[in-house]
Amino acid sequence: MVLNRELVNPASMKQALIASARRLSGVNMFEQGHRKLDLIRAYQILNRYKPQSQCPYMWPYCSQPIYYGGMPTIVNVTILNGMGVTGRILDKPIWQPYLPQNGDHIDVAVSYLPVLWPWAGALADSISVAKKSASWEGIAQGHVMVTVSSPVGNNSEVDGEMTSMVKLPVKVKIEPTPPRSKRVLWDQYHNLRMKNDPLYWDIDGGQ
Template identity: 25%
Template sequence: WAVTQGMDVLDVAVQVPEVLWPWSGYLGVELRIREAGSSYEGTVEGELMVVVESPVSAHTANLQDGPAPEPHGAEDGCDYVGHDVSNGPAKSPAECLALCRRMAGSTHWTWWSLKDKCYCKSSAEGRVAKGGHTSGPVTLWGLEGTVRSTATLPIKVKVVRPPRRAKRILWDQFHSVQYPSGYIPRDSLDVANDLLDWNGDHLHTNFRELWGVLRKNGYYVDILGTDYTGFDAAHYGTLLVVDPEEEFFHDEVHKLEGDVKRKGLGLLVFADWYHKGVMKAIAFFDDNTKEHWTPVVGGA
């Protein structure tokens, strides 16, 4: 992480899985203002450099662009007979290697100097001694066993001084089930053909209009991703609890009571319906699981 404009007041943390599979994976970036920058107000711009290292293989070699360096470990006077994937013209072993590393399924190559011709192979099992031929594996192309890919991510952040407590709201995300694993019915029971609520609530998705109204009126909203024992109520004017499904633990209830009574925390709750008779009435038999499904909570 390198700052390009503004004061260096950001701590940047990155969460990333140890192994990234093709077309999957994630990069989580957390930005936090240092204590020394609590009085700073302005824009901070910087660049986050991400380096991904992969072991050299036929697959990763095929993905590389540009000319290949001189092949290391190639065998002069050697031919790999059979197992041809493709062939084409090449004026040197390096050109042959460059051709074969772009061919899907190519793991080895053979260059015939008499004809200036390259043969891309899927195996080296047919290895024989033959003059005028040079052969080698696609994996040996001078990168010491790894391929390094670098990406630079520009980041621009507007930093403000901590707002006064009355303008700070804490949104309870912890007690909202993000992807319900049980039977959680919809808010509207009129949707009889699909009773289950498949998606959870979030301030930036189905409640984004509320977030826009709060910001327009000068409020700052933090999202709480842990239980109630993990935040300092002295920093917030109101705890906003909207449509919770998860249970509240004893320690949470005890702390929240103290936060409201002794620290002056405001508590605003938008609760959904909870009626045991209705929940029992909308139970159903699921043909896929061959089980009776009963709602675990009221509406979602």
């Protein structure tokens, strides 16, 4: 069977490798990462591949609701620029909440590298719950709009730049801020903004 080359790109390859990987026995999730590669199984998945967005791809963040006062959830995004070796992000990425889908219940801040080189760039979406939603529960949606520009190649008869727009969908579940006695402070990546005391109790804002 021949692979559909139009669907084979870095994103689909990553999904196929993760979905096909096999768990290592006797090793916890932080020691084995995304498990042991199984290339034959990955090839079989690519043979029947369809674009997808699954929770395991963003686990554990996709399975956890967020709440006002908690640490922001940061999603790092790699932008693949197929228009040329160099490129740039025009203006500032725009957060566009879907108002019928409660998008105004979340705040999204974007930090990014303005230059894409070679062939790729990065940005980070910081997602937090708006103050007015401290007692609200539901699903909030929207998207971040990014416009990428690249110069036309020297061999082209057309001068100027090519542009492409990318929509990065955002969908989160929000729950009311739980009382302090029901919270668990767990951050395996050691990125908490704490004071001198590593057991500082007020780390999540004391809401």
